Amino acid sequence: MADDTTPPxxxxxxxxxxxxxxxxxxxxxxxxxxxxxxxxxxxxxxNHVELFNSYQENLDRGSAFINTLALITSSYFVVRAxxxxxxxxxxxxxxxxxxxxxxxxxFLIVKSTEFAHHLGQGITxxxxxxxxxxxxxxxxxxxxxxxxxxxxxxxxxxxxxxxYSHSQHTGVETGASYWHMVDLVWLILFPLVYVMR
Amino acid sequence: xSMEKPVIxxxxxxxxxxxxxxxxxxxxxxxxxxxxxGLKVSLGVLAIALLKGYLVGAYFMGLNRxxxxxxxxxxxxxxxxxxxxxxxxVLAG
Numbered sequence: 001m002a003d004d005t006t007p008p009x010x011x012x013x014x015x016x017x018x019x020x021x022x023x024x025x026x027x028x029x030x031x032x033x034x035x036x037x038x039x040x041x042x043x044x045x046x047n048h049v050e051l052f053n054s055y056q057e058n059l060d061r062g063s064a065f066i067n068t069l070a071l072i073t074s075s076y077f078v079v080r081a082x083x084x085x086x087x088x089x090x091x092x093x094x095x096x097x098x099x100x101x102x103x104x105x106x107f108l109i110v111k112s113t114e115f116a117h118h119l120g121q122g123i124t125x126x127x128x129x130x131x132x133x134x135x136x137x138x139x140x141x142x143x144x145x146x147x148x149x150x151x152x153x154x155x156x157x158x159x160x161x162x163x164y165s166h167s168q169h170t171g172v173e174t175g176a177s178y179w180h181m182v183d184l185v186w187l188i189l190f191p192l193v194y195v196m197r
Numbered sequence: 198x199s200m201e202k203p204v205i206x207x208x209x210x211x212x213x214x215x216x217x218x219x220x221x222x223x224x225x226x227x228x229x230x231x232x233x234x235g236l237k238v239s240l241g242v243l244a245i246a247l248l249k250g251y252l253v254g255a256y257f258m259g260l261n262r263x264x265x266x267x268x269x270x271x272x273x274x275x276x277x278x279x280x281x282x283x284x285x286x287v288l289a290g
Contacts, residue, residue: 013264024267031274038278042285049289053234065226069219075257076215083208180258184250184271188278190222191246195229196239196286 018082019174027181030144034185037140038192041133048129053197055130063114064194067107068186071145074103075183078152078176081159088166090159097156100179104149111142134193141185148182151175214256221245239286243279250275 017024045052081096118135125132155175158164164172228242254271255261261268 013262015263015265015267017263017267018259024270028270028274031271035274035278035281039281039285042282046285046289061226061229065222068222068226072215072218072222075253076211079211079215079257080208177258180253183257184253187249187253188246188275191225191242192282195225196242196282197234 017177019177020170023174023177027177030181031185034141034188037133037137038188041137041192044129044133051128052130055128055134056194056197059134059194060114060117061194063110064190067110068190070103070106070110071183071186074100074107075180077103078179082169082172082176085159085164085169085172086166090162090164093164093172094156094160097152097159101149101152101156104145104152107145108142108149111138111145115139115142137189137193141182141189144182144185148175148179151178211256214252218249218252221249236286236290240283243283243286247275247279 077096077100081093081100084090084092084096115135115138118131123131123135125135152175155172158171225242225245228238251272254275258271260271
């Protein structure tokens with residue numbers, strides 16, 4: 001669609017994705033791990049359909065929806081941050097990154113509340129197979145959100161110090177690519193664990 | 198000037214993609230809240246999730262501007278768990 005709105009003369013195709021190529025190797029490795037997790041969840045569910053459907057009802061779908069909106073919006077804010085630094089606009093780049101971090105913080109607060117609720121009910125990894133997958137999958141992703149926020153915070157700090165420019169902003173693109181990966185994983189995790197039955 | 202125009206247009210496209218992602222997420226949430234279930238519903242929800250993933254990869258990650266090998270890993274990744282999850286749900290009935 002972007003190509004549709006961009007005049008043909010301005011389309012330039014590149015050979016490598018935005019950011020450091022090393023982060024893309026890391027991203028693909030992370031995605032592979034999550035793919036195994038998702039497949040394991042789906043195939044284990046095959047033999048425990050009633051159990052999975054029953055305990056899925058206990059999950060807070062509203063919280064998960066808020067978190068979905070938070071991560072999608074934070075990803076969009078990161079897109080704006082990259083666009084700003086490409087335009088040599090440091091102030092807006094930092095602003096958009098801080099806004100993305102705010103959305104990330106919202107995700108952590110909502111998810112922590114959900115975890116606290118489950119722990120308060122005495123639910124742990126060993127409660128049953130469904131909760132083993134639910135808790136381990138969502139906590140694994142939770143840790144990635146924290147890591148992504150640390151990266152975005154470091155990028156925002158460097159951007160505020162004027163270390164990026166129109167011609168040198170690989171760091172911003174690298175952080176952005178990682179953050180989009182965190183969003184991407186949640187976009188599969190949310191329907192799989194909270195909705196599909 | 199010629200450097201700025203593509204960026205502005207790219208952002209406009211990404212803004213529409215962002216709104217579309219919010220709408221698709223609302224649809225997924227609505228399916229859950231209406232307690233719709235069954236194989237067709239599950240596969241429909243999965244298809245929406247894969248579409249959302251494609252949009253994030255293509256537009257937010259900027260992979261639609263890449264040519265060659267690096268254009269495809271995220272799309273292929275979406276297809277891998279997508280097929281595995283879909284197959285598992287079909288087998289589960």
